[in-house]
Amino acid sequence: MVEGGSPIVLALFAECSWVSVSLSGAPIVLALFDKCSWLSISLGGAHIVLTLYDKCSWLSVSLGSAHIVLTLFDKCSWLSVSLGSAHIVLTLFDKCSWLSVSLGGAHIVLTLFDKCSWLSVSLGGAHIVLTLYDKCSWLSVSLGGAHIVLTLYDKCSWLSVSLGGAHIVLTLYDKCSWLSVSLGGAHIVLTLYDKCSWLSISLGGAHIVLTPYDKCSWLSVSLGGAHIVLTLYDKCSWVSVSLSGAPIVLALYDKCSLLSISLGGAHIVLTLYDKCSWLSVSLGGAHIVLTLFDKCSWLSVSLGGAHIVLTLYDKCSWLSVSLGGAHIVLTLYDKCSWLSVSLGGAHIVLTLYDKCSWLSISLGGAHIVLTLYDKCSWLSVSLGGGHIVLTLYDKCSWLSVSLGGAHIVLTLYDKCSWLSISLGGAHIVLTLYDKCSWLSVSLGGAHIVLTLYDKCSWLSVSLGGAHIVLTLYDKCSWVSVSLSGAPIVLALYDKCSWLSISLGGAHIVLTLYDKCSWLSVSLGGAHIVLTLFDKCSWLSVSLGGAHIVLTLYDKCSWLSVSLGGAHIVLTLYDKCSWVSVSLSGAPIVLALYDKCSWLSISLGGAHIVLTLYDKCSWLSVSLGGAHIVLTLFDKCSWLSVSLGGAHIVLTLYDKCSWLSVSLGGAHIVLTLYDKCSWMSVKRLDLVPKS
Structure with missing residues (x-):
């Protein structure tokens, strides 16, 4: 408290300092936060507040009925001014500006977006909205009971006018115009498509639709209870008349006529196709269908619970009678007669084929089937839980008996007998071939x-x-024992013994042939194979990424070592030694023959080959597009140089020198013999004049 009664308050917090001063009724408050400063001053009727945030400043001034607010955000500025009944708001966003003005009964809003402008004006009962999009303009005017909307799209214009009870819509598309007029109880729609015009008129209880398509005209008239439809297609005319519940349809197709009459409970359909006539009559509970095909007649009569079908095909007659619970079917084919009788729980089928008769009787739980083929008789009897099948073929008899849990099958073939007995969990099969x-x-x-x-x-x-499997062949005995995941196989052939043992991750195979012994051991990642032939020994060791192969033949030893990216091969023949080294894409090959040494080096794009024969040395160098070959024979030296499109060959014989130059389209050959010189030029424009 200071002298004069004016209080001063100072507060210091960990993240906030706050000072309040009141002087003659005018309070002043200053607050300092971590990321915010705030100042409030009240004097008389005026009130001012200033706030400074991290990314936002805010100023509020109130004086009498006036109120002003200014806000500055990171990407947005906002100003609000209120004075009396007037209110103005201006907002500036990143890609949008917005202005709202309210004064009296009027309200105006203007919005400017990135690709859109929008203006709304409301005054009294009138309301106008104008919108401008990227490819669309829209104007809406509402005044009293009238409402008008005009829309302009990229390929479409749309006008809607509503006034009183009338409503008119006009639409203009790319290939279509549409006009709709509604007035009172009347409604008229006119549509003009690319290949189609459509007119619909509704007035009172009447409705008329006229549609002329590309190859079709359609007229529909509805008045009271009557409905008439006339359709004219490319190859078809169709008339439908409905009057007081009695529909009549007459259709004339290209090769077909159809007449349908419905009156009361009766329904008659007559169809005339190209090679078929069809008549259907339905009256009360009776239904009669008569069909006349090219080579077939069909009559179906249904009355009450009875149903009779008679079919006459080219080589087949078929009669079906259903009455009460009985159903009888008699079929007469060309070489087959078939009779089926079902009555109550009994069902009997008798079939007479050309060389086969078949009788099936089902009654209660019993089912008996007797079949007599040309050279075979078959009888099946099922009763309760038992089932017996007896089959007599030409050279085979077969009897199967199933009763309870037991199943016995006895088969007698020409040179074979077979008996199978299954009872409980046991199953025994005896076969005698x-x-x-x-x-x-x-x-x-x-x-x-x-x-x-x-x-x-x-x-x-x-x-x-x-x-355990034991096999005794003519010249071979074989036993296989598998116990707890460790299979052991021992095979004794005529001239060969074979033992295989697998235990855990290890697998060992030992094979002893007539002139060859072979041992293979696999353990973990290692794999070793040792082979001893008559005149050859072979050892292969694979461990990790390394692979070593040593081969000893009669007159040849061979060692191959692969480790990482390196591969080395050493071969010692009878009269030849050969070493190949490949390391990081650079292969080197050195070969020493009886009368010849050979060295090949490839590195990058270069390739060098040096060959020393008995009476000849040969050097070949390839680098980029250049290729040089130097050959030294006994009485002849030869140099060939190829570079780009040029090719030069120099040959020195005993008594002759020869030079050949090829460049572009020109070819020059100079030959110097013992007593003769010779020059050839391919292009005439390069021949010297003297």
């Missing part, structure tokens, strides 16, 4: 198979996780 007997027994988790061939016996036993 001409030169082979086979017995299979399955019981619980065990499965045993014994096979006796002409020169071979085979026994397989499976129990739990173990599986």
Whole structure:
């Protein structure tokens, strides 16, 4: 408190300082926040507030009835002025300006967007809106009961006028014009398309539609309970008349006439096709259909619960009678007669084919089928849970009996007998062929198979996780044992023994042939193969990324080492040594023959080959587009140079020199013999004059 009674308040917080001074009724407040400063001054009827934020400044001034607010944002400025009944707001955004003016009963809004301008004016009962888009202009005027809208699109103009009870719409599209007039109870629509005009008139209870298409005219007249439709297509005329619930339809197609009459409960349809006539009569509960095809007549009569169908085909007659719960079908084909009778729970089918008769009887739970073929008889009887099938073929008899959980099958072929018995969890199969007997027994988790061939016996036993197979051939014995994931296979052939053991991640295979022994060991990532032939030993070792192969032949030793990007091959023949080294794309090959040494180096785009024969040296250098070859024979030296389009060849013989130059379209050859010189020029314009 200071002298005179004027209070001063000072507050210091951690992130805020605040000072309040009141002097003769005029309070002043200053606040300093972390990212905000705020000053408030009140004097008389005036009130001023200034706020400074991080990205925003705000000033509010109130004096009497006037109120002014100015706001400055990061990308937006806003000014609001209120004075009496007038109110003005101006807003400036990043891509948008907005001005609103309200004065008395008038209200004006102007908006300027990036690609759109909008003006709205409201005065009294009138309201006008004008909108200008990128490809569209829109004007709406409302005054009293009238409303007018005009729209101009890219390829479309639209005008709507509403006044009192009348409404008119005119639309102009790219290939279509549309006019709609509504006045009182009348409604008229006229549409003009590219290849179609459409007129619709509705007045009172009457409705008329006229549509002329490209190849079709359509007239529809509705008046009271009557409805008439006339359609004229390209190859079809159609008239429909509906009067007091009795519709009549007459259609004339290209090759077809159709007449439909409905009156009361009766309905008659007569159809005349190219090769078919069809008459349908429905009256009360009766329905009769008569169809006359080219080679077929069909009559269907339905009356009450009875239904009779008679069909006469070219080589087939068919009669079906359904009455109450009985259904009888008699079919007479060219070489087959078929009769089916169903009555209550019984169903009997008798079929007589050319060389086969078939009778099926179903009654209650029993089902009997007897079939007599040309060389085969078949009888099937099903009753309750039992099922018996007896089949007698030409050289085979077959009997199957199923009763409860047991199933027995006995088959007698010409040279083979087969018996299968299934009971509970057990299954036994005994087969006797001409030169082979086979017995299979399955019981619980065990499965045993014994096979006796002409020169071979085979026994397989499976129990739990173990599986043993013993095979005795003419010149070979073979046993396979699988126990807890470790399979062992031992095979003894006539001149070969073979043992395979797999345990965990390791796999070992040992093979002993007549003149060859072979051992393969795989463990983890390593794989080793050792092969001993008659005149050859071969060792292959693979570990990680490295691969080594050593081969010892009769007159040749061969070593291959691959590690990373390097690959080295050393070959020692009888009269030849050969080394190949590949490292990072640069292959080097050195070959030493009996009378010849050979070196090849490839590096980048360059390729060099040096060859030393007995009486000849040869050097080839290729670099870019250039190629040089130098050859030194016993009595001849030869140099060839190719560069771009030029090619030069120089040859020095014992008694002759020869030079050839090719450049562009020219070709020059100079030859110097012992007693003769010779020059050839291909292009005449290059021949010297003297």
